[in-house]
Amino acid sequence: MFGFRRKAATAAAPGAAEWRARGNAALGQGQLVEAADCYRQAAACDPADAEARVNLGYVLLEQGAAVEAAGTLSQAVALAGERTELLADAQFLLGRAHRLQGQDRRAAASYRAALAARPGFAESLQELVPLLLDAGQAGEAVAFAQRAAQAAPRPQVLMLLAQALHAAGRAAEALVPLDAVLASDPGDAAALACRGNVLLELGRCEEALASSEQVLGVHGRQADALANASAALLRLERNEAALALAEEALRLQPAHRVSLHNRSCALTNLLRMDEALLRAREATLLHPDDADLQWSLGVAHLLRGDLAPGWKAHEARWHAKDFPGALSRAFTAAPQWTGAQALEGRCILLHAEQGLGDSIHFVRYLPQVAARAREVLVHVQQSLVPLLAQLPANCRLLQPGEPIPPHELQCPLLSLPHAFGTTLATIPADVPYLQADPERLPPWQQRLAGRARPQVGIVWSGNPQHGNDRNRSIPLHSFVAIAQEGVGFVSLQVQVRESDRAAMAHWPGLFDAGPLLHDFGDTAALASALDLVVTVDTSVAHLAGALGKPVWVLLPYVPDWRWMLGREDSPWYPGMRLFRQPARGDWDSVLQRVRSELRALASS
Missing domain, CATH: 3.40.50.2000 (Glycogen Phosphorylase B;)
Incomplete structure (x- = not known):
């Protein structure tokens, strides 16, 4: 009698939940490839599984696959619906994927969405605030940080709020969240360091020095803390002590940028100009794109009377952190005249950038510019307008509030010596180049x-x-x-x-x-x-x-x-x-x- 064998029962295929569980287990063991495969299986089992896509996006980011991660996480965002916790995670990871691709605007939009879903999301805030500050959007950074601090006043969030307030020019207000952090942890190094920087900006130099010394006492002789203490000593005009701390920091980190700057400043303040110039040159070789170090080098050259290299390095001031004249050319998008471009047949705007004395000092170059250009537009501080009644015929003095006419080139007054390649032998020193109104x-x-x-x-x-x-x-x-x-x-x-x-x-x-x-x-x-x-x-x-x-x-x-x-x-x-x-x-x-x-x- 012939019969047949019953087929052995086959195990049920794993469902999405089981694949996610397997993926989580593999991820816990650091097995990224296996975890990614499991999450893909989960997504294939359930096309609406947002959680699997969030987890897969995380793994892809860990593997450096930012483009694939962005696609997967975008799907997760669409599937998350009203599940705010899942949506917050998906948007946060999507922001990281955009950031890895250099897409800062998209990253910021994703971090904003993550914070909207979870207002106290410290990690998203930590990513968003620096992006906004780098983009010059300090006001928005403050607003996000304030909302997050109200929702979850944790030390991380309070630190970000302090940093945003500081960047927004609200230094005194920044002390409030910093003091709250230090109330819970008096030795918090980051809060003490930030507090020292804020106090220094407020001119409370002794207190700033005390904060930096507290960091050094609690956390040891670290380069950053030494640099902050050195900066406070510079402001207190204790230049020998500032120099000593800067050099100590540089022994720990020979390329420490702030300490290189502090050392150059201290040597200049001590009028040890040969050393100041040598150290400033060394610093710019280590950090050739650092505007503050280039500016310090320029000042050292100019003090010594080395005008040609001084003017060149002095141009870095436009990109320096605390340059007071940075807003002066915000009203023009024209390229800067460097002396290399021909002025014949062209209109150029000359404008003030710093103090009244600076403008008076360098309007001496007006006749030389006027001799080359078709037209010269002159924009100076309002109180100086009466001084400039007698200008060359092709110069037009702009009145306060007058719209800036069209022009092809622009040049700040303090950049004219560089444009003309001025040396000690070629300074235009014919005086008077200004005259009082004879009726006055x-x-x-x-x-x-x-x-x-x-x-x-x-x-x-x-x-x-x-x-x-x-x-x-x-x-x-x-x-x-x-x-x-x-x-x-x-x-x-x-x-x-x-x-x-x-x-x-x-x-x-x-x-x-x-x-x-x-x-x-x-x-x-x-x-x-x-x-x-x-x-x-x-x-x-x-x-x-x-x-x-x-x-x-x-x-x-x-x-x-x-x-x-x-x-x-x-x-x-x-x-x-x-x-x-x-x-x-x-x-x-x-x-x-x-x-x-x-x-x-x-x-x-």
Whole structure:
């Protein structure tokens, strides 16, 4: 009798859930290839399985397959529907896939979507905030970080909020989340370091130094913490100590960027210029694309009078972190004139970029530009407009608020020396290159009539917001040491600080012209009626020099780069004398020397 064998029962094929479980097990053991295969099987079993695609996307990212991961995760996003937790994971991983492909905008959009699905998603916030900050969208970064901090005030989120606030220029507010982090963990190195940077920006240098020293005490002698402490010491003008910490950091990390910068700055502040230049060159070789290091190199060259290489390196300022003039060319998209392009038949825009004195200093190049170009548009600060009434025929002075006309090229005023290849021998020093309005001069001559001669205009302080004001300005109770019988003193000081008012009231015979000076046209007319101007390093020094008036400029131990070192004259202004501090902070000897020179002038 013939019969047949019953077929053995076959095991049921694994379903999507089982394939996911197998994939999770393989992933837990680090077996990425097997995990990816299992997740693909799960997706094949259930075309609507979003979770399998999220997991597969994660594995593909771990394998470096960003393009395939992006496709898989895009499917997961579409399938996740209203499952917000799954959607948040899918969008976050999709953002990472976009980021790996250099698609930062798409990455940011995915991170935004992840945060919308899960507001306290710290990992997504950590990815999104740096992207927004790099894109200059600090305000949006703050908004996301604030929402996340409200939803989940964890230390990671609070740190990101602090960083966003700091980048948005809200340094004082950034201290609040930092203090919250440190309240829960007083030794948190990242929070202490960030707090030190914020305090330094706020000018609270001693506190900044204390934060950096706390990091060093708790976490050891690390290069980053040493660099932060060195930066605080630089601001406190403790340059020897700053140099020592910078060099210690560089022994740990020879290419540490911030420490290289700190070392160059400290050496420059100590006027050890040969070393400063050598170290600055070394730093730029290690980091050739670093604008701050190039800028430091430029300053070192210019201080030494090495103008050609100085101008070239000085152009890096436009990309430096804290350059104050960066917004000045935001209103023009025209290419910058470098001196290489022909100007014949073309219109060029020349524009201010920094302070009033900088503009006065470098408008001297206007005739040279005008001689080459078809038309020159001139855009300067409003208070300087009255000074520029007499321009070459093809120059047009733009009035405040006037729209910028079409132009083919542009150049910041401080870039003109580089464009012209200026050296010490070729500085355009013909003065006067500015003139006072002749109609404004007689009233000043009448006011000064009958006063003691010589008539000497004085300025003892500059802009209190200037980064180096503490070194450039002199308290009036000290400046009064130049007072000398037989000399008529006239204050050209427009803004008088409260701390100077008492000394001003007790200076016998001082004529306070400040309230009568409404713009630089008035100041130019008054300066033209005087015999001499004695001033600290302010815009008035440049104005008097540009007018061709005798002017004595009182300089701190470490002067601005344009005054160079070791000389009592200025190649920029033939009628100028420089009175330099012989040691840091020593105004007394400078003022006594000025008084002695005034005595000689009065008796001549």
